[in-house]
Amino acid sequence: MRSQGFQSLPWRFRGLSTSALLLYVYLYIPLIILIFFSFNGGRMATIWEGFSLRWYADVIQSEQFRAAAANSLIVASISASLATALATFAALGFRGRPLRGQGVMVPFLSFPLVVPEIVTAVATLIFFISVGVPLGMIGLVMAHTVFCIPFAFITIKAQMDTMDHTLEQAANDLYADPRRTFFAITLPLLWPAIFAGFILAFIVSLDNFVISLFLAGPSSTTLPIYMYGMMRLGVTPVVNAVSTILLVVSVLFVLIAAWINNLNKK
Protein backbone atom coordinates (compact mmCIF):
# COMPACT_ATOMS: atom_id res chain seq x y z
CA MET A 1 0.00 0.00 0.00
CA ARG A 2 2.73 2.39 0.97
CA SER A 3 4.90 1.39 -1.94
CA GLN A 4 2.13 2.27 -4.39
CA GLY A 5 2.14 5.73 -2.91
CA PHE A 6 5.63 6.59 -4.03
CA GLN A 7 5.87 4.48 -7.16
CA SER A 8 3.80 7.14 -8.87
CA LEU A 9 5.63 10.05 -7.30
CA PRO A 10 8.99 10.24 -9.02
CA TRP A 11 7.70 11.78 -12.22
CA ARG A 12 6.35 14.65 -10.19
CA PHE A 13 9.85 15.50 -8.96
CA ARG A 14 11.51 14.98 -12.28
CA GLY A 15 15.00 16.29 -11.51
CA LEU A 16 15.62 13.73 -8.79
CA SER A 17 17.31 10.93 -10.71
CA THR A 18 19.49 13.38 -12.63
CA SER A 19 20.66 15.13 -9.49
CA ALA A 20 21.31 11.80 -7.80
CA LEU A 21 23.38 10.68 -10.77
CA LEU A 22 25.33 13.95 -10.73
CA LEU A 23 25.99 13.53 -7.02
CA TYR A 24 27.52 10.11 -7.50
CA VAL A 25 29.62 11.42 -10.40
CA TYR A 26 30.77 14.28 -8.17
CA LEU A 27 31.66 11.86 -5.36
CA TYR A 28 33.71 9.52 -7.50
CA ILE A 29 35.28 11.65 -10.26
CA PRO A 30 38.00 13.25 -8.10
CA LEU A 31 39.04 9.86 -6.74
CA ILE A 32 39.02 8.22 -10.17
CA ILE A 33 41.17 11.04 -11.57
CA LEU A 34 43.60 10.60 -8.69
CA ILE A 35 43.87 6.86 -9.32
CA PHE A 36 44.26 7.45 -13.06
CA PHE A 37 47.17 9.87 -12.64
CA SER A 38 48.95 7.61 -10.19
CA PHE A 39 49.72 5.42 -13.21
CA ASN A 40 51.13 8.34 -15.15
CA GLY A 41 54.66 7.81 -16.43
CA GLY A 42 55.60 11.50 -16.62
CA ARG A 43 57.12 13.70 -13.95
CA MET A 44 54.16 16.06 -13.91
CA ALA A 45 51.33 15.02 -11.62
CA THR A 46 48.47 15.93 -13.94
CA ILE A 47 49.83 15.76 -17.50
CA TRP A 48 49.40 12.30 -18.96
CA GLU A 49 52.50 10.79 -20.59
CA GLY A 50 51.64 7.12 -20.76
CA PHE A 51 51.10 4.22 -18.40
CA SER A 52 53.75 3.33 -15.88
CA LEU A 53 54.12 1.74 -12.46
CA ARG A 54 57.37 3.57 -11.72
CA TRP A 55 55.92 5.75 -8.95
CA TYR A 56 54.58 2.70 -7.16
CA ALA A 57 58.03 1.15 -7.39
CA ASP A 58 59.48 4.38 -5.97
CA VAL A 59 57.01 4.35 -3.10
CA ILE A 60 57.46 0.73 -2.17
CA GLN A 61 61.23 0.98 -2.23
CA SER A 62 61.21 4.00 0.03
CA GLU A 63 62.60 3.23 3.47
CA GLN A 64 60.43 5.94 5.07
CA PHE A 65 57.27 4.62 3.48
CA ARG A 66 57.90 1.13 4.78
CA ALA A 67 58.65 2.36 8.28
CA ALA A 68 55.50 4.50 8.30
CA ALA A 69 53.39 1.66 6.92
CA ALA A 70 54.74 -0.70 9.58
CA ASN A 71 53.95 1.80 12.34
CA SER A 72 50.45 2.33 10.99
CA LEU A 73 49.76 -1.40 10.79
CA ILE A 74 51.05 -2.01 14.31
CA VAL A 75 49.01 0.82 15.81
CA ALA A 76 45.88 -0.11 13.85
CA SER A 77 46.08 -3.83 14.72
CA ILE A 78 46.58 -3.29 18.44
CA SER A 79 44.08 -0.43 18.78
CA ALA A 80 41.40 -2.15 16.73
CA SER A 81 41.81 -5.42 18.68
CA LEU A 82 41.67 -3.65 22.03
CA ALA A 83 38.72 -1.52 20.98
CA THR A 84 36.82 -4.49 19.58
CA ALA A 85 37.35 -6.48 22.77
CA LEU A 86 36.17 -3.59 24.95
CA ALA A 87 33.23 -2.89 22.63
CA THR A 88 32.16 -6.55 22.54
CA PHE A 89 32.19 -6.78 26.34
CA ALA A 90 30.24 -3.53 26.59
CA ALA A 91 27.67 -4.70 24.04
CA LEU A 92 27.26 -7.95 25.99
CA GLY A 93 26.84 -6.02 29.23
CA PHE A 94 24.30 -3.65 27.73
CA ARG A 95 21.79 -6.19 26.48
CA GLY A 96 18.65 -7.31 28.15
CA ARG A 97 16.91 -5.22 30.77
CA PRO A 98 18.63 -1.79 30.89
CA LEU A 99 21.17 -1.38 33.67
CA ARG A 100 21.12 1.66 35.91
CA GLY A 101 22.79 4.50 34.02
CA GLN A 102 22.73 2.63 30.74
CA GLY A 103 20.82 5.46 29.08
CA VAL A 104 23.82 7.69 29.74
CA MET A 105 26.60 5.15 29.26
CA VAL A 106 25.59 3.93 25.80
CA PRO A 107 25.65 7.39 24.17
CA PHE A 108 28.78 8.16 26.20
CA LEU A 109 30.61 5.43 24.27
CA SER A 110 30.07 7.57 21.15
CA PHE A 111 31.42 10.68 22.86
CA PRO A 112 34.78 10.44 21.01
CA LEU A 113 32.91 10.91 17.73
CA VAL A 114 31.25 14.14 18.84
CA VAL A 115 34.33 16.03 19.97
CA PRO A 116 36.20 17.68 17.08
CA GLU A 117 39.39 15.77 16.39
CA ILE A 118 41.59 18.80 16.81
CA VAL A 119 40.23 19.29 20.35
CA THR A 120 40.81 15.64 21.24
CA ALA A 121 44.31 15.85 19.77
CA VAL A 122 45.30 18.94 21.73
CA ALA A 123 43.70 17.78 24.98
CA THR A 124 45.28 14.33 24.76
CA LEU A 125 48.68 15.86 24.01
CA ILE A 126 48.46 18.01 27.15
CA PHE A 127 47.16 15.04 29.15
CA PHE A 128 49.92 12.68 28.03
CA ILE A 129 52.67 15.20 28.69
CA SER A 130 51.37 16.12 32.14
CA VAL A 131 50.71 12.51 33.18
CA GLY A 132 54.00 11.33 31.73
CA VAL A 133 52.94 9.11 28.84
CA PRO A 134 55.77 9.35 26.30
CA LEU A 135 54.81 10.48 22.79
CA GLY A 136 55.10 7.56 20.42
CA MET A 137 53.62 4.15 19.82
CA ILE A 138 52.11 3.55 23.27
CA GLY A 139 50.38 6.94 23.33
CA LEU A 140 49.19 6.43 19.76
CA VAL A 141 47.67 3.05 20.59
CA MET A 142 45.88 4.48 23.65
CA ALA A 143 44.46 7.46 21.75
CA HIS A 144 43.47 5.37 18.72
CA THR A 145 41.70 2.80 20.89
CA VAL A 146 39.51 5.59 22.28
CA PHE A 147 38.06 6.64 18.91
CA CYS A 148 37.99 3.06 17.60
CA ILE A 149 35.64 1.94 20.39
CA PRO A 150 32.52 3.73 19.04
CA PHE A 151 32.93 2.26 15.56
CA ALA A 152 33.23 -1.29 16.88
CA PHE A 153 30.56 -0.76 19.54
CA ILE A 154 27.91 0.66 17.19
CA THR A 155 28.42 -2.19 14.72
CA ILE A 156 28.29 -4.92 17.37
CA LYS A 157 25.42 -3.36 19.34
CA ALA A 158 23.31 -3.07 16.18
CA GLN A 159 23.72 -6.79 15.54
CA MET A 160 23.02 -7.61 19.18
CA ASP A 161 19.77 -5.62 19.09
CA THR A 162 18.44 -7.25 15.92
CA MET A 163 19.69 -10.73 16.79
CA ASP A 164 17.24 -13.57 17.41
CA HIS A 165 17.44 -14.27 21.14
CA THR A 166 15.12 -17.30 21.11
CA LEU A 167 18.02 -19.63 20.35
CA GLU A 168 19.81 -18.55 23.51
CA GLN A 169 16.59 -18.97 25.41
CA ALA A 170 16.24 -22.49 24.03
CA ALA A 171 19.81 -23.35 25.04
CA ASN A 172 19.06 -22.06 28.52
CA ASP A 173 15.89 -24.12 28.73
CA LEU A 174 17.89 -27.17 27.70
CA TYR A 175 20.17 -26.61 30.72
CA ALA A 176 23.22 -25.38 28.82
CA ASP A 177 25.35 -23.43 31.28
CA PRO A 178 25.90 -19.73 30.43
CA ARG A 179 29.43 -20.37 29.18
CA ARG A 180 28.27 -23.06 26.80
CA THR A 181 25.37 -20.93 25.59
CA PHE A 182 27.77 -18.08 24.93
CA PHE A 183 30.28 -20.11 22.92
CA ALA A 184 27.79 -22.35 21.13
CA ILE A 185 25.07 -19.79 20.34
CA THR A 186 25.84 -16.15 21.07
CA LEU A 187 29.35 -15.92 19.67
CA PRO A 188 28.63 -17.69 16.36
CA LEU A 189 25.67 -15.33 15.83
CA LEU A 190 27.71 -12.32 16.79
CA TRP A 191 31.09 -12.92 15.19
CA PRO A 192 30.33 -11.35 11.78
CA ALA A 193 29.45 -8.10 13.52
CA ILE A 194 32.51 -8.37 15.75
CA PHE A 195 34.71 -8.91 12.71
CA ALA A 196 33.05 -6.08 10.76
CA GLY A 197 33.45 -3.82 13.80
CA PHE A 198 37.10 -4.75 14.02
CA ILE A 199 37.69 -3.93 10.36
CA LEU A 200 35.96 -0.56 10.60
CA ALA A 201 38.00 0.26 13.70
CA PHE A 202 41.12 -0.85 11.83
CA ILE A 203 40.49 1.50 8.87
CA VAL A 204 39.60 4.40 11.11
CA SER A 205 42.86 3.94 12.95
CA LEU A 206 44.86 3.44 9.76
CA ASP A 207 43.43 6.65 8.29
CA ASN A 208 43.65 8.85 11.34
CA PHE A 209 45.73 11.92 10.76
CA VAL A 210 44.99 14.81 13.12
CA ILE A 211 45.27 12.97 16.43
CA SER A 212 48.32 11.03 15.24
CA LEU A 213 50.01 14.24 14.08
CA PHE A 214 49.97 15.60 17.62
CA LEU A 215 50.81 12.39 19.47
CA ALA A 216 53.34 10.60 17.27
CA GLY A 217 56.90 11.26 18.29
CA PRO A 218 59.54 11.66 15.60
CA SER A 219 60.17 7.89 15.54
CA SER A 220 56.57 6.73 15.17
CA THR A 221 55.46 8.50 12.00
CA THR A 222 52.33 6.85 10.61
CA LEU A 223 51.33 6.55 6.97
CA PRO A 224 48.98 9.58 6.90
CA ILE A 225 51.62 11.74 8.61
CA TYR A 226 54.22 10.60 6.09
CA MET A 227 51.81 11.30 3.25
CA TYR A 228 50.96 14.72 4.63
CA GLY A 229 54.66 15.58 4.76
CA MET A 230 54.90 14.78 1.04
CA MET A 231 51.69 16.64 0.16
CA ARG A 232 53.03 19.80 1.74
CA LEU A 233 55.98 19.74 -0.61
CA GLY A 234 53.64 19.79 -3.58
CA VAL A 235 51.63 17.80 -6.04
CA THR A 236 53.81 14.97 -7.37
CA PRO A 237 53.15 11.62 -9.03
CA VAL A 238 54.63 9.89 -5.95
CA VAL A 239 51.93 11.43 -3.75
CA ASN A 240 49.32 10.26 -6.24
CA ALA A 241 50.66 6.72 -5.86
CA VAL A 242 50.79 6.81 -2.03
CA SER A 243 47.28 8.27 -1.93
CA THR A 244 45.99 5.58 -4.26
CA ILE A 245 47.52 2.83 -2.12
CA LEU A 246 45.80 4.19 0.98
CA LEU A 247 42.53 4.65 -0.93
CA VAL A 248 42.54 1.10 -2.24
CA VAL A 249 43.32 -0.34 1.19
CA SER A 250 40.41 1.59 2.78
CA VAL A 251 37.95 0.61 0.06
CA LEU A 252 38.99 -3.04 0.19
CA PHE A 253 38.54 -3.21 3.94
CA VAL A 254 35.12 -1.54 3.79
CA LEU A 255 34.03 -4.01 1.11
CA ILE A 256 35.18 -6.91 3.30
CA ALA A 257 33.37 -5.48 6.34
CA ALA A 258 30.16 -4.96 4.37
CA TRP A 259 30.37 -8.43 2.87
CA ILE A 260 30.88 -10.13 6.22
CA ASN A 261 28.21 -8.10 7.93
CA ASN A 262 25.79 -9.07 5.16
CA LEU A 263 26.53 -12.80 5.39
CA ASN A 264 24.33 -13.41 8.38
CA LYS A 265 21.50 -11.25 7.10
CA LYS A 266 20.79 -13.63 4.24
Place this chain on the structure above:
Amino acid sequence: MISATQKQRRFGLAMPAVLFIAVLMGGPMLIMVFVSLVERAPDGGVVWGRFTTAAYTQFFYEENLLGEMSFNTDYMQIYLRSIYLSGFTVLATFVVGFPTAMYIAMQEPRRRALLIFFLSLPFWVNLLVRNYAWLLLLRANGLLDQVLMGLWITSEPLNILYTNTAIAIGLTYSFLPLMVLPVYAAMEKFDFSLVEAAFDLGANRVQALLHVIFPGVKGGIIAGCLLVFIPCLGSYVTPVLLGGSKSLMIGNLIQAQFSAARNWPFGAALAFVLLLMVIMAAALRAVLLRGRNRREL
Protein backbone atom coordinates in the same frame (compact mmCIF):
# COMPACT_ATOMS: atom_id res chain seq x y z
CA MET B 1 20.13 -13.05 44.45
CA ILE B 2 20.83 -14.51 41.05
CA SER B 3 19.69 -11.41 39.29
CA ALA B 4 21.96 -9.29 41.52
CA THR B 5 25.10 -11.19 40.56
CA GLN B 6 23.91 -11.22 36.97
CA LYS B 7 23.63 -7.46 37.11
CA GLN B 8 27.10 -7.17 38.61
CA ARG B 9 28.51 -9.31 35.85
CA ARG B 10 26.88 -7.19 33.21
CA PHE B 11 28.26 -4.05 34.87
CA GLY B 12 31.65 -5.69 34.93
CA LEU B 13 31.44 -6.32 31.21
CA ALA B 14 30.32 -2.82 30.31
CA MET B 15 32.60 -0.86 32.62
CA PRO B 16 36.03 -1.30 31.00
CA ALA B 17 34.96 0.45 27.78
CA VAL B 18 33.15 3.21 29.66
CA LEU B 19 36.08 3.77 32.02
CA PHE B 20 38.59 3.71 29.17
CA ILE B 21 36.76 6.55 27.43
CA ALA B 22 36.06 8.38 30.70
CA VAL B 23 39.77 8.43 31.58
CA LEU B 24 41.18 9.07 28.11
CA MET B 25 38.55 11.58 26.97
CA GLY B 26 37.38 13.07 30.28
CA GLY B 27 40.89 13.38 31.72
CA PRO B 28 42.27 15.27 28.71
CA MET B 29 39.24 17.60 28.55
CA LEU B 30 39.59 18.52 32.24
CA ILE B 31 43.33 19.12 31.99
CA MET B 32 42.76 21.18 28.85
CA VAL B 33 40.38 23.50 30.69
CA PHE B 34 42.85 23.71 33.59
CA VAL B 35 45.77 24.54 31.28
CA SER B 36 43.73 27.29 29.63
CA LEU B 37 43.56 28.99 33.04
CA VAL B 38 47.24 28.98 34.02
CA GLU B 39 50.27 31.01 32.98
CA ARG B 40 52.37 29.98 30.05
CA ALA B 41 55.99 29.10 30.66
CA PRO B 42 58.55 30.81 28.44
CA ASP B 43 59.87 27.46 27.16
CA GLY B 44 56.49 26.36 25.82
CA GLY B 45 54.96 24.50 28.75
CA VAL B 46 52.84 25.98 31.53
CA VAL B 47 53.39 27.12 35.12
CA TRP B 48 50.94 24.85 36.92
CA GLY B 49 50.20 26.83 40.08
CA ARG B 50 49.77 30.35 38.66
CA PHE B 51 46.20 31.01 37.59
CA THR B 52 45.36 33.69 35.05
CA THR B 53 42.71 34.43 32.45
CA ALA B 54 45.35 35.79 30.08
CA ALA B 55 44.57 33.12 27.49
CA TYR B 56 40.99 34.34 27.23
CA THR B 57 41.81 38.06 27.20
CA GLN B 58 44.39 37.39 24.52
CA PHE B 59 41.51 36.39 22.31
CA PHE B 60 40.16 39.95 22.33
CA TYR B 61 43.10 42.14 23.30
CA GLU B 62 46.63 42.45 22.17
CA GLU B 63 49.46 43.84 24.25
CA ASN B 64 51.74 46.14 22.31
CA LEU B 65 55.39 46.86 23.02
CA LEU B 66 54.51 49.59 25.49
CA GLY B 67 52.40 47.20 27.54
CA GLU B 68 49.11 48.81 26.52
CA MET B 69 46.14 46.64 25.65
CA SER B 70 44.37 47.26 22.38
CA PHE B 71 41.36 45.57 20.85
CA ASN B 72 42.30 42.91 18.33
CA THR B 73 39.86 41.26 15.96
CA ASP B 74 42.30 38.86 14.25
CA TYR B 75 41.24 35.80 16.23
CA MET B 76 37.57 36.69 16.13
CA GLN B 77 37.82 36.93 12.36
CA ILE B 78 39.19 33.40 12.21
CA TYR B 79 36.30 32.12 14.35
CA LEU B 80 33.76 34.03 12.27
CA ARG B 81 35.29 32.75 9.05
CA SER B 82 35.08 29.20 10.38
CA ILE B 83 31.44 29.65 11.34
CA TYR B 84 30.68 31.25 8.00
CA LEU B 85 32.43 28.55 5.99
CA SER B 86 30.79 25.79 8.05
CA GLY B 87 27.37 27.39 7.61
CA PHE B 88 27.94 27.70 3.90
CA THR B 89 29.00 24.04 3.75
CA VAL B 90 25.84 22.97 5.60
CA LEU B 91 23.78 24.86 3.03
CA ALA B 92 25.73 23.46 0.08
CA THR B 93 25.56 19.85 1.29
CA PHE B 94 21.83 20.28 1.87
CA VAL B 95 21.15 21.68 -1.60
CA VAL B 96 23.32 19.04 -3.26
CA GLY B 97 22.31 16.16 -1.01
CA PHE B 98 18.59 16.58 -0.39
CA PRO B 99 17.34 15.52 -3.84
CA THR B 100 19.57 12.44 -3.69
CA ALA B 101 18.31 11.47 -0.24
CA MET B 102 14.78 11.73 -1.60
CA TYR B 103 15.68 9.79 -4.72
CA ILE B 104 17.23 6.95 -2.71
CA ALA B 105 14.23 6.76 -0.36
CA MET B 106 11.97 6.20 -3.36
CA GLN B 107 13.86 3.14 -4.64
CA GLU B 108 13.24 -0.50 -3.83
CA PRO B 109 14.88 -1.66 -0.58
CA ARG B 110 17.64 -3.67 -2.27
CA ARG B 111 18.62 -0.79 -4.55
CA ARG B 112 18.44 1.60 -1.62
CA ALA B 113 21.01 -0.40 0.33
CA LEU B 114 23.31 -0.40 -2.66
CA LEU B 115 22.97 3.34 -3.25
CA ILE B 116 23.61 4.08 0.43
CA PHE B 117 26.67 1.86 0.38
CA PHE B 118 28.16 3.67 -2.60
CA LEU B 119 27.29 7.00 -1.03
CA SER B 120 29.25 6.20 2.12
CA LEU B 121 32.14 4.37 0.47
CA PRO B 122 34.19 7.51 -0.37
CA PHE B 123 33.66 8.63 3.20
CA TRP B 124 35.94 5.83 4.40
CA VAL B 125 38.75 7.01 2.17
CA ASN B 126 41.38 8.98 4.05
CA LEU B 127 40.42 12.63 4.43
CA LEU B 128 43.88 13.72 3.29
CA VAL B 129 43.49 11.70 0.10
CA ARG B 130 40.03 13.13 -0.62
CA ASN B 131 41.23 16.69 -0.19
CA TYR B 132 44.42 16.02 -2.11
CA ALA B 133 42.30 14.88 -5.06
CA TRP B 134 40.82 18.38 -5.11
CA LEU B 135 44.30 19.84 -4.99
CA LEU B 136 44.91 18.11 -8.34
CA LEU B 137 41.71 19.61 -9.74
CA LEU B 138 41.84 23.13 -8.37
CA ARG B 139 45.46 24.22 -8.56
CA ALA B 140 46.50 26.80 -11.14
CA ASN B 141 46.70 25.14 -14.53
CA GLY B 142 45.44 22.01 -12.82
CA LEU B 143 42.80 19.72 -14.27
CA LEU B 144 39.83 22.04 -13.80
CA ASP B 145 41.66 24.88 -15.53
CA GLN B 146 42.82 22.57 -18.32
CA VAL B 147 39.25 21.46 -18.95
CA LEU B 148 37.70 24.92 -18.74
CA MET B 149 40.38 26.53 -20.87
CA GLY B 150 40.32 23.62 -23.30
CA LEU B 151 36.60 24.15 -23.80
CA TRP B 152 37.17 27.92 -24.19
CA ILE B 153 34.93 28.57 -21.17
CA THR B 154 37.65 30.56 -19.45
CA SER B 155 40.77 32.10 -20.92
CA GLU B 156 43.01 32.12 -17.85
CA PRO B 157 43.45 30.06 -14.67
CA LEU B 158 40.68 30.52 -12.12
CA ASN B 159 43.08 30.72 -9.18
CA ILE B 160 40.61 29.14 -6.77
CA LEU B 161 43.18 27.21 -4.78
CA TYR B 162 44.23 28.69 -1.41
CA THR B 163 41.03 30.73 -1.08
CA ASN B 164 37.85 30.43 0.98
CA THR B 165 36.15 29.02 -2.11
CA ALA B 166 38.59 26.12 -2.26
CA ILE B 167 37.96 25.38 1.43
CA ALA B 168 34.19 25.46 0.90
CA ILE B 169 34.53 23.06 -2.03
CA GLY B 170 36.75 20.72 -0.02
CA LEU B 171 34.49 20.76 3.04
CA THR B 172 31.37 20.15 0.97
CA TYR B 173 33.01 17.22 -0.74
CA SER B 174 34.38 15.80 2.51
CA PHE B 175 31.18 15.85 4.54
CA LEU B 176 28.39 15.42 1.98
CA PRO B 177 27.43 11.87 3.10
CA LEU B 178 26.89 13.17 6.64
CA MET B 179 24.02 15.28 5.29
CA VAL B 180 22.52 12.71 2.95
CA LEU B 181 22.48 9.77 5.39
CA PRO B 182 20.30 11.24 8.18
CA VAL B 183 17.98 12.97 5.69
CA TYR B 184 17.58 9.66 3.88
CA ALA B 185 16.95 7.85 7.18
CA ALA B 186 14.11 10.27 7.94
CA MET B 187 12.76 9.99 4.37
CA GLU B 188 12.68 6.22 4.65
CA LYS B 189 10.24 6.46 7.57
CA PHE B 190 8.28 9.26 5.95
CA ASP B 191 4.88 8.30 4.54
CA PHE B 192 4.93 9.46 0.93
CA SER B 193 1.19 8.95 0.55
CA LEU B 194 0.95 12.28 2.40
CA VAL B 195 2.65 13.90 -0.59
CA GLU B 196 0.22 12.15 -2.87
CA ALA B 197 -2.62 13.49 -0.77
CA ALA B 198 -1.18 17.00 -1.00
CA PHE B 199 -1.07 16.72 -4.78
CA ASP B 200 -4.63 15.41 -4.87
CA LEU B 201 -5.67 18.41 -2.85
CA GLY B 202 -4.18 20.68 -5.47
CA ALA B 203 -0.75 21.49 -4.00
CA ASN B 204 2.03 22.17 -6.46
CA ARG B 205 5.52 20.73 -6.09
CA VAL B 206 6.95 23.67 -4.15
CA GLN B 207 4.03 23.64 -1.73
CA ALA B 208 4.28 19.88 -1.25
CA LEU B 209 8.00 20.23 -0.58
CA LEU B 210 7.69 23.13 1.87
CA HIS B 211 4.56 22.11 3.75
CA VAL B 212 4.62 18.32 3.65
CA ILE B 213 8.07 16.88 2.96
CA PHE B 214 10.30 19.35 4.85
CA PRO B 215 8.24 19.22 8.07
CA GLY B 216 8.00 15.44 7.75
CA VAL B 217 11.77 14.94 7.64
CA LYS B 218 12.71 17.87 9.86
CA GLY B 219 14.50 15.66 12.37
CA GLY B 220 16.73 14.22 9.66
CA ILE B 221 17.50 17.66 8.25
CA ILE B 222 18.47 19.02 11.66
CA ALA B 223 20.63 15.97 12.36
CA GLY B 224 22.31 16.33 8.96
CA CYS B 225 23.01 20.04 9.48
CA LEU B 226 24.59 19.31 12.84
CA LEU B 227 26.61 16.34 11.60
CA VAL B 228 28.08 18.52 8.83
CA PHE B 229 28.50 21.68 10.88
CA ILE B 230 30.51 20.12 13.73
CA PRO B 231 33.35 18.53 11.75
CA CYS B 232 33.51 21.61 9.48
CA LEU B 233 33.96 23.94 12.42
CA GLY B 234 36.84 21.87 13.76
CA SER B 235 38.31 20.95 10.39
CA TYR B 236 42.04 21.00 10.04
CA VAL B 237 42.92 18.95 6.97
CA THR B 238 40.90 20.91 4.41
CA PRO B 239 42.10 24.42 5.33
CA VAL B 240 45.67 23.18 5.66
CA LEU B 241 45.70 21.58 2.20
CA LEU B 242 43.33 23.79 0.20
CA GLY B 243 43.34 27.06 2.16
CA GLY B 244 45.95 29.75 2.19
CA SER B 245 47.47 32.00 4.81
CA LYS B 246 44.54 34.37 4.45
CA SER B 247 41.92 31.69 5.01
CA LEU B 248 42.95 30.18 8.34
CA MET B 249 40.31 28.30 10.30
CA ILE B 250 40.04 27.51 14.02
CA GLY B 251 41.87 24.21 13.58
CA ASN B 252 44.93 25.90 12.07
CA LEU B 253 44.95 28.52 14.81
CA ILE B 254 44.87 25.87 17.56
CA GLN B 255 47.57 23.81 15.90
CA ALA B 256 49.82 26.87 15.60
CA GLN B 257 49.73 27.37 19.38
CA PHE B 258 51.26 23.95 19.88
CA SER B 259 53.95 24.27 17.22
CA ALA B 260 55.32 27.67 16.19
CA ALA B 261 53.67 29.89 18.80
CA ARG B 262 54.32 27.55 21.75
CA ASN B 263 51.44 28.99 23.71
CA TRP B 264 49.66 26.10 25.38
CA PRO B 265 47.22 28.07 27.53
CA PHE B 266 46.00 30.03 24.51
CA GLY B 267 45.77 26.85 22.41
CA ALA B 268 43.85 25.11 25.18
CA ALA B 269 41.51 28.09 25.53
CA LEU B 270 40.87 28.15 21.78
CA ALA B 271 40.14 24.41 21.78
CA PHE B 272 37.87 24.73 24.79
CA VAL B 273 35.88 27.52 23.12
CA LEU B 274 35.56 25.33 20.01
CA LEU B 275 34.29 22.48 22.18
CA LEU B 276 31.74 24.80 23.81
CA MET B 277 30.52 25.89 20.37
CA VAL B 278 30.02 22.25 19.39
CA ILE B 279 28.15 21.51 22.61
CA MET B 280 25.96 24.55 22.02
CA ALA B 281 25.15 23.37 18.49
CA ALA B 282 24.22 19.93 19.84
CA ALA B 283 22.07 21.52 22.56
CA LEU B 284 20.32 23.61 19.93
CA ARG B 285 19.38 20.43 18.12
CA ALA B 286 17.98 18.92 21.32
CA VAL B 287 15.87 22.06 21.86
CA LEU B 288 14.60 22.02 18.26
CA LEU B 289 13.68 18.34 18.48
CA ARG B 290 12.08 18.55 21.92
CA GLY B 291 9.34 20.79 20.59
CA ARG B 292 8.71 18.27 17.88
CA ASN B 293 8.49 15.25 20.18
CA ARG B 294 6.01 17.01 22.41
CA ARG B 295 3.77 17.63 19.46
CA GLU B 296 3.96 13.96 18.52
CA LEU B 297 2.89 12.93 22.00
